[in-house]
Amino acid sequence: MKFHFPRSPRPESIAESDWNNWTWQLRHSLKTQDDFALHFALNEDEKAAFVGGKELFNVRTTPYYASLAQQGPDGQSLRQILMPHRFEIEEGDQQMLDPLGERVNKAAPRLIHRYSDRVLFLITDICSVYCRFCTRKHFTGQEQAFIRNEEYEQALAYIRSHTGLREVILSGGDPLTVSDKQLDRVLTDLRAIEHVEIIRIGSRMPVVCPMRITGDLVQIMKKHKPVFLMSHFNHPAELTAEAVEALERLVDNGIPVMNQMVLLNGINNHPALVQALNRRLLYLRVKPYYMFQCDPSQGTDHLRTSVEDSLEIQKELWGHLSGLAMPNLSLDIPNGGGKTYLVPNFEVGQEGRTRHYVGWDGVKAEYISPAPEKIRKPDASLYEAEWAHLKSCKA
Ligand code: SF4
Structure with a gap:
């Protein structure tokens, strides 16, 4: 290796x-x-x-x-x-109990509907490690455990009745702290809903308890495909032999794995660390997906780095790290404003249809767009109803 x-x-x-x-x-x-x-x-x-x-x-x-x-x-x-x-x-600059505005977007018990095509389903509030940077402190770690049956049925009914929903993201807490039997039941019920295409499981278990990724668990996930595993490695030192075995068991069995990291002050906010983590993940067939700006959750001021620092890290990596290994730097706008990508700005000017650029290593060039009257749209009539339906499915 x-x-x-x-x-x-x-x-x-x-x-x-x-x-x-x-x-x-x-x-x-x-x-x-x-x-x-x-x-x-x-x-x-x-x-x-x-x-x-x-x-x-x-x-x-x-x-x-x-x-x-x-x-x-x-x-x-x-x-x-x-x-x-x-x-x-202690007091800090910005301390929010619910920075993602999830409580406002609560559509049913344990169900958050912020974007038209997907919902977040919090099947448990328990995690095997309570990360000090957690963004969901308003819910996580209250040891209420697996969702109660009545709430579970209400959440399922909501998903069934919103036919524009395409994805269900199991989260928490950590959904992989529940038993195989409980997880199988959830996946079976979701798979029985015709309009649910993708199921994602967001879990830190491959990081903090990789022995959870057993052959039996992987077979359950495989049975209900397509199921994506969203892992949460933040540091190359988390990639032990045990973690590697867990990741290989997943991808060898056709479970796509994507990683979401958070930039943390004094922990991983250095380009050398970020590239080391993401190159190793890619080598293990895990796609680096997001690199989040840490949310201003309560008690996280000392763990957050500045937007300027994050942009600087990303800019250093640009041009040196393969696009496959490069996670998208993203910030969740507080109060549930949704995600915004943070990208280096290489555009230095515009005159009419001509835009001027300076590339990451100083190459200067211009891009001239076709005149507006030359822009044509294809016939999308076969897909327009599907698109309209998707957009209309908001809580
Ligand atoms: S595993 Fe996720 S939900 Fe649990 S404490 Fe860590 S960040 Fe929060």
């Missing part, structure tokens, strides 16, 4: 069969200050977060992910993802 992907440092006292069992990992999660103190020498900032008196976003990690955060400079980076810090409970 071209890159080296080390195995996680399993403590000798833990049997390999336990370590590689996802339910063992969840049952032995670190949840309290005492649990964390057994594995980490907590510093004063971390202790202050645990005993701060102000309500702290739930804390939890798998022993597997904690083991990655315990060694070397990369471990220090991962530690900031799972470990609370006193900055979380």
Whole structure:
């Protein structure tokens, strides 16, 4: 293999069969200050977060992910993802409980309908690691677990009755913390709805508990194809041998995997790290999809980098990193304004139909558009009804 992907440092006292069992990992999660103190020498900032008196976003990690955060400079980076810090409970520049405006776009219990063709279905609020940068703190980590039956039926009824919907994105919480049986039921019910074309599963489990990606799980996903897995690797140190095995099991079985990363202050906001992560992912047949600006969720000020810094990283990568390996830098406009792409602007002027450009390495050129009267539209009558129906399906 071209890159080296080390195995996680399993403590000798833990049997390999336990370590590689996802339910063992969840049952032995670190949840309290005492649990964390057994594995980490907590510093004063971390202790202050645990005993701060102000309500702290739930804390939890798998022993597997904690083991990655315990060694070397990369471990220090991962530690900031799972470990609370006193900055979380202090005042910041921008602190929003619901930066994506999801509560406004709630169409049914656990169902968010913001874009015409797709809905977000929050089937559980539980995660195996509570990332300190989480954007959904208004819902995640309240340990309400799998959706109640009555709410589940209401959500399904909504999806059934909105025939313009084409995609359902299972999210949470982490949908892969539920059992195979529960997931199979959800996928079976969604697949039975004729207008649902694509099902996406957004999960951090390949990152924080890759042993969850069992052969049985993959067969369930395959049975209900097309099911896409949206992974959430943020740092090359998260790509262990176990994570690689999980990703290969998915793609070898025809499950497309796409990765969404978040730029995090002092953790991965460096072009060398971003290219290292995304080249490795691409090599593993995972398409780097988004590189998000961190949302101004409560307690995340110290984890957010500036838009200028993100643009600078992207600009450095432009022209050096293959388009296949390049994720789209994107910012979610607060209050549910939707996504906006952030792209370097290479256009330096315009006169009439002529636009002037300077490319990433200084090449200057112009692009002359055809005159407006020469622009023709094809006959799209076969597709216009489908398009109108799709656009009309908004909550
Ligand atoms: S896994 Fe996702 S939903 Fe869960 S805490 Fe992390 S970012 Fe939030």
